[in-house]
Amino acid sequence: MPGNVQPIYTKVPDIQWSTTSITVANATTDLTSGTIYLVFTADATNGGFVQRIRFRSLGTNAVTVARIWINNGSTTATAANNTLWDEITLNATTAATTSALATQELPLNFGLPPGYTLYVTLGATVVTGYDAIVIGGKY
16 A cells, blocks of 8 residues: 555755855865764655755865755764765866856755754865855755
8 A cells, every 4th residue: 555645745845055155165075074064954754855965166166066964863983874966076166256156956856854954065175265155945
């Protein structure tokens, strides 16, 4: 017998972002150490949906890669609690008074169980950094 054959929709929009500029590289392959940036926490009772993550350059930066991690809501120090979801190359940017800095988006489009979190790490340290904004909803 199927559990739920009806589509579900989020009850309320949920927009979350990094609380500090994302600047410092992390060379770990499992999120267990180094600098990590929390960008989204699903609702503790009903979970949530993440539609996309948008990276906004804050100025002049060298090229790097952003890695998006899913954590099961437990400590990130245990490798089994984390999985690498995807990566996106963040192009080099140069701040100017006559042109906009580029933004880059990565579609996510999946639900997160209650209490699950999304983290971001960078492959290389950058000068001015990035903001990461997650667009989603709470169930």
